[in-house]
Amino acid sequence: MSHDVSEPGWSPQGPVVELSDEESWKRLSSKNFGHLALSTRGRPDIFPVNYYSDGRTILFRSSKGAKLNELVENPHVAFEVDADTPDNVWSVVVHATAKVLKDDLVLSVAARETLPAWIPVEEFVYVSLEPNSIRGRLFERHLPIGRI
Amino acid sequence: MSHDVSEPGWSPQGPVVELSDEESWKRLSSKNFGHLALSTRGRPDIFPVNYYSDGRTILFRSSKGAKLNELVENPHVAFEVDADTPDNVWSVVVHATAKVLKDDLVLSVAARETLPAWIPVEEFVYVSLEPNSIRGRLFERHLPIGRI
Numbered sequence: 405m406s407h408d409v410s411e412p413g414w415s416p417q418g419p420v421v422e423l424s425d426e427e428s429w430k431r432l433s434s435k436n437f438g439h440l441a442l443s444t445r446g447r448p449d450i451f452p453v454n455y456y457s458d459g460r461t462i463l464f465r466s467s468k469g470a471k472l473n474e475l476v477e478n479p480h481v482a483f484e485v486d487a488d489t490p491d492n493v494w495s496v497v498v499h500a501t502a503k504v505l506k507d508d509l510v511l512s513v514a515a516r517e518t519l520p521a522w523i524p525v526e527e528f529v530y531v532s533l534e535p536n537s538i539r540g541r542l543f544e545r546h547l548p549i550g551r552i
Numbered sequence: 553m554s555h556d557v558s559e560p561g562w563s564p565q566g567p568v569v570e571l572s573d574e575e576s577w578k579r580l581s582s583k584n585f586g587h588l589a590l591s592t593r594g595r596p597d598i599f600p601v602n603y604y605s606d607g608r609t610i611l612f613r614s615s616k617g618a619k620l621n622e623l624v625e626n627p628h629v630a631f632e633v634d635a636d637t638p639d640n641v642w643s644v645v646v647h648a649t650a651k652v653l654k655d656d657l658v659l660s661v662a663a664r665e666t667l668p669a670w671i672p673v674e675e676f677v678y679v680s681l682e683p684n685s686i687r688g689r690l691f692e693r694h695l696p697i698g699r700i
């Protein structure tokens with residue numbers, strides 16, 4: 405799960421820099437909106453998700469529905485967070501195993517307060533993603549000096 | 553593949569409105585950045601993608617790499633586009649079959665000009681998503697008048 409920040413390579417969009425695991429977690433933890441990819445019997449699905457990360461795991465709420473059913477059937481997931489800045493676009497992908505929490509007393513105050521307010525009529529559970537691997541990449545908008 | 557705009561239901565984040573297929577395609581076609589979910593042998597993966605849509609199919613470029621290999625192994629994909637506005641968040645998900653185009657002469661000028669500039673050293677192909685279903689949802693930030 406470790407590699408250093410590398411020299412820029414090339415992507416379809418231009419130069420691409422691989423981010424270290426530490427830098428990838430730092431960027432992922434700085435955001436609270438991402439995309440969750442699931443797969444049931446070979447059919448992928450995708451959901452936008454509000455999340456909280458302490459830099460080691462990822463936490464979100466799920467109501468009873470398609471997302472939760474698919475997670476229980478196949479807990480292998482991919483989770484992606486990205487951001488657009490004037491100079492570059494970065495993207496961090498975590499491959500993880502999803503776990504429905506039986507007891508939300510373990511949650512920190514930070515986790516409870518960061519996740520968006522819930523409508524009380526809905527039943528929900530907390531889902532934790534236990535990471536297996538992380539990969540962060542930064543796509544530069546401009547060619548670095550000396551490359552052309 | 554058709555349902556009308558419904559009365560708001562409830563989601564974990566608040567009231568949710570189902571969008572018609574026409575409205576979903578209109579919103580999807582108004583953007584050019586989305587997320588593609590793939591699945592290989594039960595393991596989902598996710599990629600941020602610049603795309604072009606003419607309101608019936610979705611088109612993007614892919615270089616030779618993980619994304620393309622996974623697409624060829626299992627062409628079933630999910631593609632999601634969303635946007636954040638002051639009043640609401642909307643999200644459109646298309647379940648589709650990916651097809652690598654053998655001949656890019658079929659592409660319209662609009663498609664060529666909308667997709668971001670490519671670095672000429674990279675080899676790439678065009679991938680088209682043939683939709684099987686579309687679902688659009690709009691999450692309201694505020695409770696509608698009369699609901700509380």
